[in-house]
Amino acid sequence: MTATQYLSDWRPFPFEILETRLEFRLDPNATRVRSQIDFRRLEQGDLVLDGVGLKTLSLAINGQALDLSLIREAEGKLIVPAVSLPDSFTFEAEVQIDPEANTALEGLYLSGGIFCTQCEAEGFRHITWYPDRPDVMAPFTVTVHSDMPVLLSNGNPVSVESGKAVWQDPWKKPAYLFALVAGDLRAIPDSFTTMSGKHVDLNVWVRPGDEPRAGYAMESLIRSMKWDEEAYGREYDLDVFNIVAVDDFNMGAMENKGLNIFNSKLVLATAETATDGDYERIEGVIGHEYFHNWTGNRITCRDWFQLCLKEGLTVFRDQQFTSDMRSAAVKRIHDVQTLRARQFREDAGPLSHPPRPDHYQEINNFYTATVYEKGAEVIGMLKRLIGDDQYRKALDLYFDRHDGQACTIEDWIKVFEDATCRDLTQFKRWYTDAGTPRLSMTEKWADGALTLDFAQHTAATPGQPDKPARVIPVALGLIGPNGDEVLPTTVLEMTEGQQSFRFDGLGARPVVSLLRGFSAPVTVAREVTADEQALLLAHDTDPYARWQAGHDLALDGLIARSNGDEGGAEFIRAIGGVLDDAEADPAFAALCLALPGDEEIATTIAASGTVPDPDAIHAARRALTLDIAKAHSDALSRLYDAMAPRGPYQPNADGSGRRSLRLACLAYLSRLDNAGRAAALFAEAENMTERQGALEQLIAAGRDQQALAAFEAEFRDNRLVMDKWFMVQPLRAASDQAVARATELAKRADFDWKNPNRFRALIAGLTSNHAGFHAADGSGYDFLADWLMRLDPVNPQTTARTCSAFETITRYDAGRQAKAKAALQRIAAMPGLSRNTSEMVTRILA
Ligand code: ARG
């Protein structure tokens, strides 16, 4: 049994650190780490240091050896009693660690021969003894001895010679921001001059041969640095900024001070090997990690319960950045889609937790859509409520007041209260309460007045039975029956469980364009006719609300069909209008053309209290797709041709918008021509976006053999591209063949399952094939459980994250539930199961 950590148990660390000095002698199996840490007492208390899996060679205080029996191996602590400590002292340790044996990719490890680190959240304790908590900050000096050609750490280089490098980071930082890299790497160099005229050397470090694929990452970095100056007045603060790409990485990337380490899939891109989606993510994540320099590093978190303080804010900032670089409307719709697919799903099941949780067993299980994406939505709501100017004022105050500190959500809220003179007590519930509020609206129309009655309700979540009302910013507009806007966007502030708003002096009854811009992360229940939705889809001035109207129309039709009723006729008709206007805004048209996925349909059905049938849902979506294709074949075919490439590939909003529309048309047309156009496109396409899009249609049509072989022959040696090959097969295979397909692929010698990207490609490909994963015979659940049990001893973090594929099981019928539970119980019963996976499985089974 593992102990639960509680927010209420937080106590300050009784010492401060004046300086941390580290000296590494790198060796694949026997790396030596010597540390010298200058402590000064702040209050009474023992010195408690964290350390896990260390071979401790020596410990000393002020040169006096310490007894190794002070180490409590089982707890991962070293406790030096207060009585034996002076007020100021230097703690010294020498430990030995084994990077090559580190398959968990936490701490110091080897990736393809490159030494690298991942210390967030609690990886530093795998490197040496330290107060491994974010509120203990110190300047670091790091010496690295190694014969590797490139030796990097945080901060500025002090001396770099062959076999030895010294790095100094003048900015106080917690241990989770420590990084070290040593390897045979090549740089894409560039530079940046900050707004106050400081010169910064920039490098993106990759393996020899990958240099031509790193240019976009560098351009993205420069755009990020400029944007943070313009949008937030934030300047970079060191002489160098390094980014390193590694192939083995549990997450996307890491914001270590001055030395960001990235999963190579978020750095390397060329038109031939990366899709538009990959390019957009690279730009967004380069931005995200760079923006952490202020929101995360200069101002960090007091404890890990406050994770959304840095992650919610930094996601919000990277979303703003992407909207400014690309299309704000398209970005908003994408973000809403992601939030619904990942966060609403999480919030509706056993893993539901607030953006600021108050307990956990394993913090790595809380790098979730709720902490990140909902954390960002909460900031968006704050901004909507107080306005742009007040938001900027509050952020300036935040940077002013808290620079150099480790903060809490309370500090953050207080900044907004002080800057705006508002009481945010009720607003704070968005941080502390889990669950997605359901906002319902009914309308009354009389004598030119429209009365809107709103009610909010949030269902109980684990450990939180009662849900008081929240502040909900409801942005709305009114559209007259002729399509004219009669009320521009107005933000209503709902604070009660039930509340009415009245609009007078209206000539004719308007249609409400509700929750414009997705002004709050809530689900909406309202009575609205198909004609009204069609009117909004045609005339709403808010792009998100327009898209949502069409999306709801499609969803209604799909749900009716999955129940065996008629449905979708209105959507089929409305799509005609979208196709007519498509060339004016291809990216938006592509979004409108894309039907809700099976998972979203299932979620919507489950939310209405009905048991979703994965096979019926899948059949309904296929049938509606075919009907749309038949009804609009001419327009689809015309647009498909019109969206053909015009000139060389550009990974920008314009180019990707055209390609997304082309591929949306292709998905329909492939149902009419047995993927004939897809076969032609696959053969002639010069960019991966079209190539992969075509391949997916060929797989769905069951005529993929040649294309898969050609793809493999061409990209066999490119790990990132082969990840796509592994992913799209189980994803697009017919649902009754998906598990068999995944099973076959998993037998291949190049299914290098210890690499998190490769593991996730295959597994997430399958679990994202809704009807395939939820096969009634339970084969999808068993396949997943078998692989989780295999991976857990090797890499607990990636295993635990993947468990969330099971978080929706209670929605389904008793047969599926029983099979999924049996699979989970098999995992739970595994001897030596990691704390990470054990917590996830226990919560899901609770
Ligand atoms: N702070 C990183 C980011 O969001 C995430 C690192 C999390 N890593 C982990 N093993 N939990 O940018």
Ligand code: ZN
């Ligand atoms: Zn982050």
